[in-house]
Each structure stands twice: as structure tokens, then as C-alpha cells.
Amino acid sequence: MYQLLNGLSLVEVSSFVASPTIGLYCAQFGADVIRVDQIGGGQDFRRWPVNERGDSFSWENLNRAKRSVALDLTKPEGRELLVRLCQQVGTLATNLPAKGFLAHDKLAQGRPDMISVRVMGWPDGAIALDYTANAVVGYPALTGHGDEPVNHSLPAWDFITGAYGAFALLAAVQRRTATGLGGEVRLPLTDIAIGTVANLGRVAEVLYSGHDRPRLGNAVYGTVGRDFVTADGVRVMIVAINERQWQGLLRALDIGAAIAGIETRESVCFAENDGMRYAHRDAIFAVMEAAIAPLSHAELAERLDAQGVTHGPYKTLPQAMEDDRLFTANPMFAQCDSNPSGFAYPAAGAFATIPQMERAPAAPAPLNGQHTEQVLAEKLGLSSGEIARLIDTGIAGVAQ
Known part of the structure; x- marks a missing residue:
């Protein structure tokens, strides 16, 4: 107070x-x-x-x-x-x-x-x-x-x-x-x-496009973000909402070459283009899944933290109440x-x-x-x- x-x-x-x-x-x-x-x-x-x-x-x-x-x-x-x-x-x-x-x-x-x-x-x-x-x-x-x-x-x-x-x-x-x-x-x-x-732009979006946006499950609209499961069964939300985090994500997961392959195949460039990354999210998510699957949550968190990528494990409230920061x-x-x-x-x-x-x-x-x-x-x-x-x-x- x-x-x-x-x-x-x-x-x-x-x-x-x-x-x-x-x-x-x-x-x-x-x-x-x-x-x-x-x-x-x-x-x-x-x-x-x-x-x-x-x-x-x-x-x-x-x-x-x-x-x-x-x-x-x-x-x-x-x-x-x-x-x-x-x-x-x-x-x-x-x-x-x-x-x-x-x-x-x-x-x-x-x-x-x-x-x-x-x-x-x-x-x-x-x-x-x-x-x-x-x-x-x-x-x-x-x-x-x-x-x-x-x-x-x-x-x-x-x-x-x-x-x-x-x-x-x-x-x-x-x-x-x-x-x-x-x-x-x-x-x-x-x-x-x-x-x-x-205020979030959704009314203008519908009026402009003529339809509502599709359901995305746990994916984040307009950027690279979704939940992934680690080798030890921890489900983690990862979001790369800007260029710095996107480049950090590529380094953290060592997926630069695989992402470049998608760019070549689709004749696109993901750098400085969050919308383009979102449009090709399914291909990007598949690469991310393959890179994350062998990692424990501790290993993944260490890599993402080192590169400044936003992430957070899914928790129940009892689990959240064990967190010092929360x-x-x-x-x-x-x-x-x-x-x-x-x-x-x-x-x-x-x-x-x-x-x-x-x-x-x-x-x-x-x-x-x-x-x-x-x-x-x-x-x-x-x-x-x-x-x-x-x-x-x-x-x-x-x-x-």
C-alpha cells in the first residue's frame, strides 16, 4: 500500500x-x-x-x-x-x-x-x-x-x-x-x-480482411511463439517477438541453417520481417520442435537465457507459488x-x-x-x- x-x-x-x-x-x-x-x-x-x-x-x-x-x-x-x-x-x-x-x-x-x-x-x-x-x-x-x-x-x-x-x-x-x-x-x-x-486493432482487422482470424491453439498471433515440450516432459512457452529475440532464438537452438533452407525453398527472407515469420510458422515450428526435443528444460532455459529469448514453463498455481520471483x-x-x-x-x-x-x-x-x-x-x-x-x-x- x-x-x-x-x-x-x-x-x-x-x-x-x-x-x-x-x-x-x-x-x-x-x-x-x-x-x-x-x-x-x-x-x-x-x-x-x-x-x-x-x-x-x-x-x-x-x-x-x-x-x-x-x-x-x-x-x-x-x-x-x-x-x-x-x-x-x-x-x-x-x-x-x-x-x-x-x-x-x-x-x-x-x-x-x-x-x-x-x-x-x-x-x-x-x-x-x-x-x-x-x-x-x-x-x-x-x-x-x-x-x-x-x-x-x-x-x-x-x-x-x-x-x-x-x-x-x-x-x-x-x-x-x-x-x-x-x-x-x-x-x-x-x-x-x-x-x-x-484498441488491439481487431475491429480494423475484421473490417479490412472481411473475416475473423483463425484459431491458433497456443500459437501467438503475428509472431513466432508457441508451446514446446522438452526431453524431460516440461512444456515451455517460447516467444521471439522482435528481431533481437529472433536472432537469439536461431543461435540458442542452432537452427540458422535449417531456417535458411526454408527461406531458400519458399523464396522469402525472415530477417526484419515478423509477419513473414508468422506466415511460415508451421515450417519454423517444425524446425524448433526437432531442436528442442533432445534438450532438457534446464538446458533449453540456459540457452534461451543466454540469448535473451523470452520463455516460461507452464505451471499450476501451486507450482507458481513456489517461485521466489512470483x-x-x-x-x-x-x-x-x-x-x-x-x-x-x-x-x-x-x-x-x-x-x-x-x-x-x-x-x-x-x-x-x-x-x-x-x-x-x-x-x-x-x-x-x-x-x-x-x-x-x-x-x-x-x-x-
């Missing part, structure tokens, strides 16, 4: 991945993020993976460094408290409907400079999830082999939306600081997905013994490294309602008696 956003307060009313990620990234840089949930936890409070008690490791890690307020949002008084809290703080991140009780125009009636960042499915308010957004923009049609779509398990559009949402929120805050103006930022998952696809000696991780689940383990802090600043360890997530009394007194100025009444009547909840 880094204290770069001290002074910024944010109310977060959200669930699942994209919207909580906005608050998480802000909290990791020092913002005071107040997560508001239904008493007992919202719809993502028990989301898998879970421990034997049903405590969610997903919720626990997406809500680190935040404060928690629990309200009964099924009751008008609970919703009114949340509206007042949003208006008092002045900044909101949510994935609740645009026309619900946290509609921006309603909040702005009591706070003209209100900022709302709202994660949505489709721009018109229709529901979409990461997995359905991924399906409609065509990426499952590019993975694997054959005719069936193949989903990947990483909710990439959720995380891209969360990161973009944190960026958009800070941009809106900067505008408010400069002009006094608030406003709403809407982030439809489908726009994030198709916009990212367009996990065991990575300063991004710090032991956290006070997790709501009761399970102590190294937790990830801010992904960025700022060499000029001291990195604070990852903070624990709150218990549901852990900061209800504190926030209601601090932000809304409620007396201890009024807070006690809200708790006794079930409008507000505290950690148990």
Missing part, C-alpha cells in the same frame, strides 16, 4: 469483481474506501472460493484496506442512510442500477458536485457479466481448436473495468477540484470489452494474520512499485459492519444514542 490518495473518501456499494476492484485499487493507494453492504453480507459475501465455514477468500481479498458499514437496505430508513452517506462523502462507486435509489440525479439533488462511477452490463442497462461480455466480443471463438467456443477462466473484462473505473474516478475528482463540477461516469462491461478489442520472495506479498476468514496467509498489496516510497503491507479486509458505528458518527454526525437505536431496530449492523 502507498499513501498517495490521502484525503480522498469513496463510498462503494457493489458486488462481485469489477466494482469492488475500483475501491480496492483506490484503497491500496491510500483512499478511505467505505464499503456498504446489506447486514449479514451482500450477494457476493459467500462467493467461492470459500473455507469450511463458508468465508469467501474472493470477498476477503477484493475488499482489503476498506472500511465496512452494514445497513438493512431492504428498508427505507436504511436506504436513506446510505443516500445521506453518499451525499456527505460526495464520491460513489457502484454496480447498482442507474435508475435505482442510488441514481446519480437523485444523489446530485443533495450534492451538486456528486461523482458517481457506475459499472453496468450494457449501455442501456441490460444485464451482462464478464463471461457473457467475453462471449459476445468473440474471444472464445479464437481459443482452442475445432468449432466449439472455449472460455477462459480469468474475468479479464471485470478487472479491466475495475482498473479503468479507478482511473475514471480520479479523472472526475480532478475535474471537480478544478471546476467544482461533479458528474456520473458509466462503465458498461460490453463497451470496455469491445473498446479494448478495437510469490515467496515477492515484496508485493506480506503475511496477513487478521483476515476475516481466520486463515493467515501472504496477501497481495499494491501491484505498483514506487522505489521512492516505502511499501506498506497489504491491509486486512473488514468484518461485515466492523466500522458502522465509526462511519455513522464520523461522516453523518450521528450521536451514540441514535446509532444505538439504528442497531437495536436492525437498520444498522455491526460486526459479530
Whole structure:
């Protein structure tokens, strides 16, 4: 964690991945993020993976460094408290409907400079999830082999939306600081997905060519890259993405003569021409396979490292967690013994490294309602008696 956003307060009313990620990234840089949930936890409070008690490791890690307020949002008084809290703080991140009780125009009636960042499915308010957004923009049609779509398990559009949402929120805050103006930022998952696809050149590619690109299995589009198996059974991804790495690959595998033979046979030149190498990838891959097959993974890695060629063995997550660079000696991780689940383990802090600043360890997530009394007194100025009444009547909840 880094204290770069001290002074910024944010109310977060959200669930699942994209919207909580906005608050998480802000909290990791020092913002005071107040997560508001239904008493007992919202719809993502028990989301898998879970421990034997049903405590969610997903919720626990997406809500680190935040404060928690629990309200009964099924009751008008609970919703009114949340509206007042949003208006008092002045900044909101949510994935609740645009026309619900946290509609921006309603909040702005009591706070003209209100900022709302709202994660949505489709721009018109229709529901979409990461997995359905991924399906409609065509990426499952590019993975694997054959005719069936193949989903990947990483909710990439959720995380891209969360990161973009944190960026958009800070941009809106900067505008408010400069002009006094608030406003709403809407982030439809489908726009994030198709916009990212367009930024990668794929929309222009389809419009220009008139068709989609073929499935490539584990090959990398547009360059020399694929998985290969060593003599000791290790599967390795190798990518030569520029001329330096291409020449290094030829030296590392001692395949210069064989590649020259392909060039002569096909009347082409691979030097300084990544596209030509990609077009003749099958012939190149066959030469690479023959050169790699007799080598152990250790021998192959030594050769590729000596020539500056990018490579990496395929690992399971348990295997990855044995890697010093990734996990065991990575300063991004710090032991956290006070997790709501009761399970102590190294937790990830801010992904960025700022060499000029001291990195604070990852903070624990709150218990549901852990900061209800504190926030209601601090932000809304409620007396201890009024807070006690809200708790006794079930409008507000505290950690148990």
C-alpha cells in the first residue's frame, strides 16, 4: 500500500469483481474506501472460493484496506442512510442500477458536485457479466481448436473495468477540484470489452480482411511463439517477438541453417520481417520442435537465457507459488494474520512499485459492519444514542 490518495473518501456499494476492484485499487493507494453492504453480507459475501465455514477468500481479498458499514437496505430508513452517506462523502462507486435509489440525479439533488462511477452490463442497462461480455466480443471463438467456443477462466473484462473505473474516478475528482463540477461516469462491461478489442486493432482487422482470424491453439498471433515440450516432459512457452529475440532464438537452438533452407525453398527472407515469420510458422515450428526435443528444460532455459529469448514453463498455481520471483520472495506479498476468514496467509498489496516510497503491507479486509458505528458518527454526525437505536431496530449492523 502507498499513501498517495490521502484525503480522498469513496463510498462503494457493489458486488462481485469489477466494482469492488475500483475501491480496492483506490484503497491500496491510500483512499478511505467505505464499503456498504446489506447486514449479514451482500450477494457476493459467500462467493467461492470459500473455507469450511463458508468465508469467501474472493470477498476477503477484493475488499482489503476498506472500511465496512452494514445497513438493512431492504428498508427505507436504511436506504436513506446510505443516500445521506453518499451525499456527505460526495464520491460513489457502484454496480447498482442507474435508475435505482442510488441514481446519480437523485444523489446530485443533495450534492451538486456528486461523482458517481457506475459499472453496468450494457449501455442501456441490460444485464451482462464478464463471461457473457467475453462471449459476445468473440474471444472464445479464437481459443482452442475445432468449432466449439472455449472460455477462459480469468474475468479479464471485470478487472479491466475495475482498473479503468479507478482511473475514471480520479479523472472526475480532478475535474471537480478544478471546476467544482461533479458528474456520473458509466462503465458498461460490453463497451470496455469491445473498446479494448478495437484498441488491439481487431475491429480494423475484421473490417479490412472481411473475416475473423483463425484459431491458433497456443500459437501467438503475428509472431513466432508457441508451446514446446522438452526431453524431460516440461512444456515451455517460447516467444521471439522482435528481431533481437529472433536472432537469439536461431543461435540458442542452432537452427540458422535449417531456417535458411526454408527461406531458400519458399523464396522469402525472415530477417526484419515478423509477419513473414508468422506466415511460415508451421515450417519454423517444425524446425524448433526437432531442436528442442533432445534438450532438457534446464538446458533449453540456459540457452534461451543466454540469448535473451523470452520463455516460461507452464505451471499450476501451486507450482507458481513456489517461485521466489512470483510469490515467496515477492515484496508485493506480506503475511496477513487478521483476515476475516481466520486463515493467515501472504496477501497481495499494491501491484505498483514506487522505489521512492516505502511499501506498506497489504491491509486486512473488514468484518461485515466492523466500522458502522465509526462511519455513522464520523461522516453523518450521528450521536451514540441514535446509532444505538439504528442497531437495536436492525437498520444498522455491526460486526459479530
